[in-house]
Amino acid sequence: MKATTLDKIARAVQERPEQLLKAREKGGKVVGYFCSYMPEEIIYALGLIPVRLGRGGSDDLVELGGRYIGKGTCVFLRESVGLFAEGKEPFSQTCDLVAVATSCVQMFRLAEVINHFFKVPTLVLGVPRNFYLPQGRVYFQKEVENLTRQLEEFAGTKLDAAALKESVALYRSIRQILLKIYDFQAADSAPISWREVFDVVHAGFYLDRADYYRLLQELLSELTVMSAALQHAAGDERPRILLSGTNIPPGDTKLINLIEEAGGRIVGDDLCSGLRFISGLTVQDCSLAGVADAYLDKIPCATLPYLPSLETDRRLENLSRLIDHYRPDGMIYHTLRFCDAFTFKAAETKRFINDKISFMEIHTEYADSDIEAIRTRIDAFIEVLEGRRRAKISKAATA
Amino acid sequence: MEPSNGAFCAGVDIGAVGAKAVILAGGKIVGSAVVPTAVNAEKSGLSALEVALKMAGIMRSDLKQVVATGYGRRTIAFADKTITEIGCHARGAYSLNPKVRTIIDMGGQDCKAIRIDEEGRVTEFIMNDKCASGTGRFLEVMSRVFEIPVSEMGPLALQSERMVPMSSTCTVFAESEVISLMARGEKPEDIINGVHHAIAQRVAGLLTRVGLEDDVFFSGGVAKNVGMIKALEEIIEKKVVTSSENPQLMGALGAALYAAGRIAQ
Numbered sequence: 165m166k167a168t169t170l171d172k173i174a175r176a177v178q179e180r181p182e183q184l185l186k187a188r189e190k191g192g193k194v195v196g197y198f199c200s201y202m203p204e205e206i207i208y209a210l211g212l213i214p215v216r217l218g219r220g221g222s223d224d225l226v227e228l229g230g231r232y233i234g235k236g237t238c239v240f241l242r243e244s245v246g247l248f249a250e251g252k253e254p255f256s257q258t259c260d261l262v263a264v265a266t267s268c269v270q271m272f273r274l275a276e277v278i279n280h281f282f283k284v285p286t287l288v289l290g291v292p293r294n295f296y297l298p299q300g301r302v303y304f305q306k307e308v309e310n311l312t313r314q315l316e317e318f319a320g321t322k323l324d325a326a327a328l329k330e331s332v333a334l335y336r337s338i339r340q341i342l343l344k345i346y347d348f349q350a351a352d353s354a355p356i357s358w359r360e361v362f363d364v365v366h367a368g369f370y371l372d373r374a375d376y377y378r379l380l381q382e383l384l385s386e387l388t389v390m391s392a393a394l395q396h397a398a399g400d401e402r403p404r405i406l407l408s409g410t411n412i413p414p415g416d417t418k419l420i421n422l423i424e425e426a427g428g429r430i431v432g433d434d435l436c437s438g439l440r441f442i443s444g445l446t447v448q449d450c451s452l453a454g455v456a457d458a459y460l461d462k463i464p465c466a467t468l469p470y471l472p473s474l475e476t477d478r479r480l481e482n483l484s485r486l487i488d489h490y491r492p493d494g495m496i497y498h499t500l501r502f503c504d505a506f507t508f509k510a511a512e513t514k515r516f517i518n519d520k521i522s523f524m525e526i527h528t529e530y531a532d533s534d535i536e537a538i539r540t541r542i543d544a545f546i547e548v549l550e551g552r553r554r555a556k557i558s559k560a561a562t563a
Numbered sequence: 564m565e566p567s568n569g570a571f572c573a574g575v576d577i578g579a580v581g582a583k584a585v586i587l588a589g590g591k592i593v594g595s596a597v598v599p600t601a602v603n604a605e606k607s608g609l610s611a612l613e614v615a616l617k618m619a620g621i622m623r624s625d626l627k628q629v630v631a632t633g634y635g636r637r638t639i640a641f642a643d644k645t646i647t648e649i650g651c652h653a654r655g656a657y658s659l660n661p662k663v664r665t666i667i668d669m670g671g672q673d674c675k676a677i678r679i680d681e682e683g684r685v686t687e688f689i690m691n692d693k694c695a696s697g698t699g700r701f702l703e704v705m706s707r708v709f710e711i712p713v714s715e716m717g718p719l720a721l722q723s724e725r726m727v728p729m730s731s732t733c734t735v736f737a738e739s740e741v742i743s744l745m746a747r748g749e750k751p752e753d754i755i756n757g758v759h760h761a762i763a764q765r766v767a768g769l770l771t772r773v774g775l776e777d778d779v780f781f782s783g784g785v786a787k788n789v790g791m792i793k794a795l796e797e798i799i800e801k802k803v804v805t806s807s808e809n810p811q812l813m814g815a816l817g818a819a820l821y822a823a824g825r826i827a828q
Contacts, residue, residue: 536634537673541690544649551684 167390169383170360173367176379180370181254187213188258193319196259198244198274200436201267201291201465203455205447206312208373209331210319215255216369217262218244220416223531225250233277238270238502239529240411245274248282255370259284261318263311267291268467268505287314295460295468308456329450334373339442341380342368346439348387350431350490352399355390358430359420362438366414402429403549406486406521408513409466409498410506411437416530419498422539426546432490434482435498436465444482467505479509480516487520493549494522496542501529522549570826571621572628574818575608576648577635580671580699581784582607583815584615586626587823594619595812600671604635611815628822632814634672644825649677649688651817656780657683658820659806664776667766667795667803668813669785671699676769678776687773696732696765699785704734705758708741709751716755720790723756732761756790763794770799779803786810 184194195207196217207214218240219225225246226239233245247256262284264275272288279286290307292300316322342365348354349361364383368376405428412419412435423430434440440463447458463482464470470477483495495517499507507527514523524545528538569589576583578600586594596614600607608631616623623641631642632651639645652668657679666677678687691698699713706713727749731737737758744754770779779801785791786805796803806813 537690539637540634540647540649543645544647544685544688547647547650548685548688555682555684 165355165390166360167356167383167386169379169386170356170364173364173371173379173383176375177367177370181258183372184213184215184254184258188260193260194258195261195263195315195318196256197263197265199265199267199271199291200441200462201265201459202263202289203308203459205328205331205335205455206308206323206452207263207315208334209328210312210315210321210323211327212315212319213372215259217247217256217259218411218413219247219253220411220413221418221530222246222415223529226530232281233273236502237273238268239500240413240416240503241270241274243415243530245277248278248284261285261287263287263289263315265289265291267465270502285318287311291468292460293469295464296470296472301457301460304460305453305456308459309452312452323452325450328455332447332450332455334377336446338368338373338377338380339445341377341384342442344384345380345387346432348391351391351394353394353397354400355387355394358432359424362412362420362433363414365438365441369414400429402427403494403546403553404429404431404490404492406431406483406490406492406495407433407435407438407498408483408495409435409510409525410500410503411435412498413437418530418532418535419496419526419528419538419542422535422542423496423546426539426543428542428546428549431492432486434463434479434486439486440465440482444478465505466509474512474516480513483513483517484520487517492521493553494524494545496545497523497525499525499527501527522552570627570823571619571625572819572822572826573612573615573626573630574651574815574820574822575612575629575631575639575642576633576651576812576814576818577604577608577611577631577639578633578648578670578672578784578814581811582611582633582635583812584608584611585812585815585819586615586619586621587819588619590823592816592819594621595809595815597809597811600635604638605640608635608639609641628825630818630822630825632818643822646818646821648814649675649690650685651814651821652782653677653679653683653685653817654820655813655815655817656782658816660778660780660804662778663780663804665770665773665779667770667779667781667786668783669698669766669781669791670783674698674766674769674783676766676773678773689769689772691765691769696734696737696762699783701732701734701737701762702758702785702788702791704738705741705755708738709755714787717759717788717790717792719752720756720759721793723750723752725753725756726760727753727757729754729757729761732765737761756794759788759790759794760798763791763798766795767798775799775801777801781805782810782813784811 194213204214225243229242229246247253266272289311292303294300349358444463510525573586594615596611598611629642631639636645675690731740
């Protein structure tokens with residue numbers, strides 16, 4: 165049985181482009197942004213409408229975008245450029261401004277391309293490579309400060325301390341409630357699937373954040389009731405998968421479909437379009453510097469190099485936490501074609517988690533040309549996990 | 564071999580180049596076949612199965628269980644279950660030699676390295692990326708450049724007294740590299756020796772990534788190539804064993820063993 169609030173949320177997303185157009189007629193301004201290092205709280209506090217941009221899953225748009233950004237670049241960013249080139253996707257079309265957090269060099273190129281070829285005003289927020297050092301922190305505080313000044317100018321208003329406080333509180337509540345919803349999907353007999361939760365997170369890229377929060381509250385109470393009814397239901401026996409690696413944006417369902425078709429069940433992720441978008445991010449101090457610090461202290465993206473030691477790498481630490489919390493049997497690590505940062509770190513990720521759970525890296529892109537080859541890998545991985553589970557059960561039975 | 568109470572069961576392996584079938588009864592192979600894969604994967608699987616049935620002297624209705632594997636496994640509507648070729652090659656190789664811990668499977672279109680534990684369970688596997696390097700297709704393209712049948716490639720490599728190093732394993736680039744080596748006057752057998760070493764080097768990379776442990780078993784159509792076995796042994800510095808009958812049947816054999824196991828359950 166599916167939670168009815170999910171349909172309500174899906175409808176709200178469908179109606180959102182129309183709503184945005186109306187808001188613009190009344191003088192509202194939409195800020196489309198890229199990358200989860202963008203502090204949305206500030207955009208919202210200035211009375212601007214934040215929308216997280218970017219889609220995946222369409223090879224035609226990848227090809228189209230590649231004409232502008234080049235063939236050897238990240239497939240997600242190629243498709244995102246494709247959205248601007250094609251001019252049909254409603255969210256990229258209703259932006260008055262595009263803001264890009266430049267966590268990787270390709271993201272920076274995206275900002276250049278949108279600005280130069282599509283004439284959309286574009287702002288960038290520098291993300292420091294040395295994010296773990298004091299000078300990196302100072303740099304990011306200054307970058308956030310500078311971005312805020314530019315956004316203030318664009319909005320025609322000054323950032324109000326009370327409005328920022330309110331915005332910070334709203335985003336905190338949204339993240340907290342989403343984390344609770346994530347726990348529901350991981351239960352042995354769950355009232356909601358990971359995929360549904362993932363879609364709910366994506367709805368938050370588009371909806372008015374106050375409306376979104378109300379919908380999340382409604383969903384949470386519905387799930388609480390549903391969950392109570394499932395108390396004595398049989399557990400889900402499918403192998404549990406933790407999905408890690410490159411961003412999987414709205415529209416890209418290839419890997420998720422293949423995992424489900426193979427009989428696997430995703431129970432958690434550390435994707436910047438999923439759990440990493442909402443967890444490990446709490447603004448303690450409601451100042452610009454406080455917001456900057458909170459974003460820099462998030463679970464880092466693989467694009468940010470970390471030299472000190474693997475033992476203190478928070479990206480890896482977080483994976484350990486996720487393994488304990490969501491109890492996966494295996495990890496599927498997604499490297500999107502030309503997302504070098506994630507494939508760089510695949511080997512060390514494997515070494516780090518392999519004594520806990522099985523690991524497999526999948527290199528793929530949105531084109532369907534490799535679908536059967538990828539299916540074989542995923543089917544075989546699920547077979548390995550099922551074999552392990554059976555061995556564990558028979559061992560327990562003979563013990 | 565698995566007990567199946569004498570009932571007939573079959574494994575069908577539809578690969579990129581060949582469709583294979585093995586029929587088991589009472590733990591013995593009573594029928595087997597290899598036919599070229601045609602455009603229609605299911606029909607290819609069926610025709611392999613028909614040949615194997617004829618050899619066993621039975622009808623399709625006599626089969627209690629059919630397990631399909633290989634690239635075309637999902638198209639086999641008559642299969643009771645599908646299992647990936649990774650699981651099936653592991654099962655097939657382990658049934659022939661329980662000391663096997665590492666398996667290299669080189670087929671028509673991909674290449675994989677598989678690790679199994681002492682009970683024959685797959686613990687790790689890696690497949691080459693979506694390209695034809697280090698596969699049967701690569702050798703086929705090369706054989707066309709030399710205008711010899713692919714079956715003569717291995718024996719010719721063994722006649723080489725020196726190896727001409729090749730830098731490409733990309734099928735497209737290697738072809739032009741071979742042509743320029745021939746233009747330079749290198750002997751065909753020395754270039755072919757180089758081709759085999761280039762592939763073996765790539766496979767060795769896969770093997771290192773899954774962890775190389777004795778015994779090493781070589782399955783798939785390319786395992787029929789003596790030049791490839793020698794090149795692999797030289798590079799990984801280990802003995803490589805294969806099936807004395809037909810290494811191409813390992814996947815179908817593994818699938819048939821799974822089918823037998825399903826009857827026994």
